[in-house]
Amino acid sequence: MSGAAIDVRDLVVRFGDRTVVDGLTFAVAPGETFGLLGSNGSGKTTTIRALLGITTPTSGTLTIDGQPFRPATGGVGYLPEERGLYRKESVLDVMTYFGVLRGLGRAEATAWSTGFLERVDLGDRAKVRVDRLSGGQQQKVQLGITIMDRPRLLVLDEPTKGLDPVNRRLLLDLVDERKADGATVVLVTHHMDEVERLCDRILLLKDGRAAAYGSVPDVQDAFGGAVAEVALDGPVPPSPLYRLVRHEGHVAHLAPTAAAAPDGSDVLAALVAAGAHVTGFAMRRVPLDEVFVQVYGHGAGTEAEAAA
Amino acid sequence: MSRAGRRAVDAHAADGVRGSRGGGRGGGRAGVLRTVVRFEFVRAVRKPAFWIGTLALPLVVVVVSLLVGVGQAAGTDSASSSAAAARTPFHYVDHSGLVSASVAAEWGGSPSEDPAADRAAVRAGTLDLFVEYPRTPSSAPIRLQGADRGLFENGGYATLAEKVLERSVAASVDDPEAVSLLRSPPDTELTTWSDGREAPGWLSIVPPFLYVVAFFGLVVLLATRMVTVVVEEKENRISEMVLTTVTAGQLIRGKVVAMLLVGLVQVGVVVVPGLVVALVALPLVAPRLGGLTVDPWRMVVGALLLVGGVLLASGLFVAVGAAVPSIKDASTLQSAAIFALVVPLYAAFFVATTPTSPVAAFFTWFPTFTPITAMVRNAVGTLSVAESVGAVVEVFVVAAVLLWAAEHLFRHSVAQYGSKVTLRQVLAMRPGRRGR
Numbered sequence: 001m002s003g004a005a006i007d008v009r010d011l012v013v014r015f016g017d018r019t020v021v022d023g024l025t026f027a028v029a030p031g032e033t034f035g036l037l038g039s040n041g042s043g044k045t046t047t048i049r050a051l052l053g054i055t056t057p058t059s060g061t062l063t064i065d066g067q068p069f070r071p072a073t074g075g076v077g078y079l080p081e082e083r084g085l086y087r088k089e090s091v092l093d094v095m096t097y098f099g100v101l102r103g104l105g106r107a108e109a110t111a112w113s114t115g116f117l118e119r120v121d122l123g124d125r126a127k128v129r130v131d132r133l134s135g136g137q138q139q140k141v142q143l144g145i146t147i148m149d150r151p152r153l154l155v156l157d158e159p160t161k162g163l164d165p166v167n168r169r170l171l172l173d174l175v176d177e178r179k180a181d182g183a184t185v186v187l188v189t190h191h192m193d194e195v196e197r198l199c200d201r202i203l204l205l206k207d208g209r210a211a212a213y214g215s216v217p218d219v220q221d222a223f224g225g226a227v228a229e230v231a232l233d234g235p236v237p238p239s240p241l242y243r244l245v246r247h248e249g250h251v252a253h254l255a256p257t258a259a260a261a262p263d264g265s266d267v268l269a270a271l272v273a274a275g276a277h278v279t280g281f282a283m284r285r286v287p288l289d290e291v292f293v294q295v296y297g298h299g300a301g302t303e304a305e306a307a308a
Numbered sequence: 309m310s311r312a313g314r315r316a317v318d319a320h321a322a323d324g325v326r327g328s329r330g331g332g333r334g335g336g337r338a339g340v341l342r343t344v345v346r347f348e349f350v351r352a353v354r355k356p357a358f359w360i361g362t363l364a365l366p367l368v369v370v371v372v373s374l375l376v377g378v379g380q381a382a383g384t385d386s387a388s389s390s391a392a393a394a395r396t397p398f399h400y401v402d403h404s405g406l407v408s409a410s411v412a413a414e415w416g417g418s419p420s421e422d423p424a425a426d427r428a429a430v431r432a433g434t435l436d437l438f439v440e441y442p443r444t445p446s447s448a449p450i451r452l453q454g455a456d457r458g459l460f461e462n463g464g465y466a467t468l469a470e471k472v473l474e475r476s477v478a479a480s481v482d483d484p485e486a487v488s489l490l491r492s493p494p495d496t497e498l499t500t501w502s503d504g505r506e507a508p509g510w511l512s513i514v515p516p517f518l519y520v521v522a523f524f525g526l527v528v529l530l531a532t533r534m535v536t537v538v539v540e541e542k543e544n545r546i547s548e549m550v551l552t553t554v555t556a557g558q559l560i561r562g563k564v565v566a567m568l569l570v571g572l573v574q575v576g577v578v579v580v581p582g583l584v585v586a587l588v589a590l591p592l593v594a595p596r597l598g599g600l601t602v603d604p605w606r607m608v609v610g611a612l613l614l615v616g617g618v619l620l621a622s623g624l625f626v627a628v629g630a631a632v633p634s635i636k637d638a639s640t641l642q643s644a645a646i647f648a649l650v651v652p653l654y655a656a657f658f659v660a661t662t663p664t665s666p667v668a669a670f671f672t673w674f675p676t677f678t679p680i681t682a683m684v685r686n687a688v689g690t691l692s693v694a695e696s697v698g699a700v701v702e703v704f705v706v707a708a709v710l711l712w713a714a715e716h717l718f719r720h721s722v723a724q725y726g727s728k729v730t731l732r733q734v735l736a737m738r739p740g741r742r743g744r
């Protein structure tokens with residue numbers, strides 16, 4: 001892709017005899033929010049580590065704004081999956097240190113950090129040692145470090161992992177702001193609702209290869225297109241016109257079979273004819289988590305985490 | 309979310325913080341290095357534990373010195389009490405004919421009338437001491453039988469018997485000088501010459517030997533600190549965040565420089581009070597320090613060996629930190645590294661006294677043994693000029709190689725969490741695009 005914020009071509013990463021990433025090619029446009037998805041051990045983190053020079057690739061070219069990444073160039077904020085900070089230092093000292101390393105003046109870094117901590121309800125914890133914070137609080141500090149120099153590229157690996165809903169929303173709001181500021185965002189997550197909310201395009205990795213790649217609607221269409229979202233009381237009666245995808249509470253997702261009309265009218269008629277008490281009906285694109293299950297099978301997410 | 313915080317963050321954004329869209333980070337390489345050095349140095353020296361650890365050593369030295377001083381004073385009293393005990397009545401037999409009855413009587417002695425009975429009396433505890441002077445005391449021992457007074461007090465018996473004989477002989481000599489010589493041997497004053505110049509004496513060892521002490525202290529003080537700061541990013545799983553901000557090379561160099569500065573502070577804390585004490589005490593002890601000469605050559609060589617040796621030690625400790633995933637896993641390798649540096653101390657006397665032996669050569673030139681061995685030989689003056697130059701060059705070259713290898717190892721292992729670097733991995737490492 002010409003002028004891509006990220007351009008990865010023919011990336012191969014091997015650890016000994018094991019191939020973790022196998023000929024991966026993708027690009028991320030400037031200002032785009034890009035989802036990098038995959039089950040545990042599918043090669044997501046290895047791809048990012050290779051992109052950021054932390055892992056040396058076996059072969060392939062990886063560029064950010066047309067150049068291989070160098071820390072000195074800056075412009076990249078990376079929130080890794082591994083959570084960690086200098087545990088015995090104060091929150092403000094750690095943030096200021098990273099701020100100065102990222103090109104801010106010392107006073108400027110301290111002022112920004114103080115403001116950020118106030119915003120994320122950690123204002124009274126600025127002088128506290130990092131190891132006295134909860135995991136979620138440390139995560140917010142890490143995000144602050146990641147965005148404090150307004151990087152043009154944000155790479156967030158499982159940014160909301162372990163956060164309660166309130167802090168999850170706060171963190172996603174912060175990402176939204178960076179996005180609105182024109183930053184390119186690469187999001188690695190298992191939360192499909194986050195992907196649907198934030199991402200323009202996605203790449204699904206399986207065994208180090210691209211299993212799906214494109215805009216969210218394109219990927220949804222490629223994996224079953226539409227589903228009927230049905231609100232009903234009681235069980236879903238069986239029918240050759242649809243397949244039950246999911247039934248949680250009063251909402252069921254039904255995938256029309258080839259025998260059904262594309263607009264779902266046959267599905268609704270079949271439900272009513274079978275005596276189901278339908279209170280709502282709409283045709284929607286297949287949810288991304290259904291796509292995820294289709295790609296990775298029901299064992300996804302329970303595989304042992306690979307060393308990569 | 310507080311409004312004040314939101315305003316601060318928004319104001320920062322509105323001001324158009326330079327960020328890193330242009331011009332790089334941290335004011336260039338030197339700026340980044342300075343930032344890392346400052347961070348590592350400041351957080352090390354502002355911890356109470358640092359000062360407790362640093363001040364403990366001189367404090368212990370002062371306390372021990374005071375205790376020794378007090379003990380010596382007490383020892384004088386003890387000596388006096390020993391002398392008093394020596395005047396305890398005793399019986400003696402004199403086969404030499406040298407013992408004066410009057411002198412013996414002064415010390416509580418009286419001639420034995422029945423040696424066998426006196427020996428039995430000592431065994432029975434009714435007599436403290438029985439002394440039997442041989443026919444020729446210059447070649448045969450004086451035999452004593454005494455009631456046990458404990459290991460230290462028993463020595464007083466021998467002193468008493470010798471004193472009685474010595475005073476008896478002195479009483480038979482008219483010349484006061486001869487008497488004085490009999491009581492204490494004469495002092496000697498040796499002056500030796502080398503290449504037409506007065507050769508330095510034993511005390512000349514002291515100034516250059518201080519480098520050995522300093523090196524040993526720095527190795528002990530730096531070892532854990534250096535390994536800890538190197539392994540910290542891995543142990544805290546923070547490497548990835550750090551490495552997208554600074555290169556592994558900048559990070560490790562900053563840490564090494566910071567720890568060397570910390571070592572300087574620790575040495576300074578010990579040396580400065582030491583110098584003050586020396587300056588105060590010098591006029592008092594100056595007359596006794598006639599042989600204390602300072603050889604500029606030896607001092608320069610010692611200083612270079614110390615600097616090179618500390619860098620070499622730093623390379624070893626960084627390599628240890630780079631090879632392990634946590635400080636807990638570092639203990640075995642760290643002990644091995646310390647051992648590899650200080651083991652020559654055990655052979656120091658042998659090496660110093662037999663500088664031309666193959667063993668001395670081995671200790672002098674084996675890379676990790678060179679600093680201490682060369683410093684010891686330099687102190688005692690058995691390191692030739694050529695050997696001095698060779699040792700200094702070797703130490704700096706080995707230090708450079710070790711630091712380079714340690715940095716290389718660190719670059720490739722810093723993001724490897726939870727597992728040790730294997731030999732296979734080390735051999736497979738190749739110069740890559742990892743940050744320099």
